[in-house]
Amino acid sequence: MELPDVSFFLFGMGGRRKLVYKDGALYDALSRETLREWDTASENIRPSEYAVALETKRGDKVVIREDEEGVWLDESEKRVCLTRSKLKLPQFNGYRHAKLMRILHHEILINVVDGQPVPNYFVYLKPWLRDAAIMCTCLEKTGNLRLVRDWILGLKEPFDRNAGNVETDNLGQSLYLVSLVSDASHPLVATVLNAVPEYTKDNHVVGLTDFAEHPVFQTKWLKLGLKRLGLKDDYVIPKGYDSYSALFWMDYKGCHVEGKPLTEREKDLYPYLGWAEAHFHGWPAPKALISENYPVTWESHVTQADYDGMARVSKQYVESKTCAPHGWHAAETFLYLLEK
Helix, strand or coil: CCCCCCCCEEECCCCCCCEEEECCEEEECCCCCEEEECCEEEEEEEHHHCEEEEEECCCCEEEEEECCCEEEEEECCEEEEEEECCCCCCCCCCCCCHHHHHHHHHHHHCCEECCEECCCCCCCCCCCHHHHHHHHHHHHHCCCHHHCHHHHHCCCCCCCCCCCCCCCHHHHHHHHHHHHHCCCCCHHHHHHHHHHHHHEECCEECCEECCEECHHHHHHHHHHHHHHCCCCCCCCCCCCCCCCHHHCCCCCCCCCCCCCCCCHHHHHHCHHHHHHHHHHHCCCCCCCCCCCCCCCCCEECCCCCCHHHHHHCCHHHHHCCEECCCHHHHHHHHHHHHHC
């Protein structure tokens, strides 16, 4: 998919103030308050370094850079801190796609807002448990899980209801998220276990996920959550084709019935699905890896997304019904590269 031809960069990973650099201006991504403007002669956006370097028409050198301590503005031999909090930003040295992994890590962390992992903070106001489970897996692996720990501990409901209805896979995702920061004594665990019988058919769970029944996918998530918490598991993954079965690559790979793979259009609009499918099967990466592009992740044409929010970056994103960067896409790609 061709993203809009818009040059910009986001600053403010984790709990930091969210900032946008675009066309010689630095502004608050949420309030749109302009912090600085420059009459630029040239700009050099360096995504894998979390930096933008400018030269003004007067010949001044300006660098905006983000590191483990905060976001910094270097100008006229002075350094100003724009927003500060501690993060862990591994360099991923030794990995073939280290630059790309740094950008992907950035695109996950940039979508942590007020301690909550959202798919894209411009178009979504609250987390989706499905996206959050994969994003938080990445945060755990990079030592940044504390950024969302309080949000997970504060979860009270087993369903996010963002799709307008209950989604059965949320049951297992709720348990999995709790397992990252707590144990089976967390109050949400009992709530989930009390809810499971309502969605149980024979010895598995069933219901809606993305407006369709996906009992294999849903039961795999439930079993993983129970396993992580050391809880009794009498559930059996049903034997039958489920188009979402290959999207769950974390465990139970032997419980799978082959069928039609995702279409190219599905992978284009919802690329996290294509990366998950490739991860499950061990297939080559579904898209070319271009380590210096930014952003490298996206999602398009989702009913629940308010794409008007992308106007804070460019109306071109609004018109194409696309948001970027995207936390789940970034997380799936990151985890694929981390393992492969």
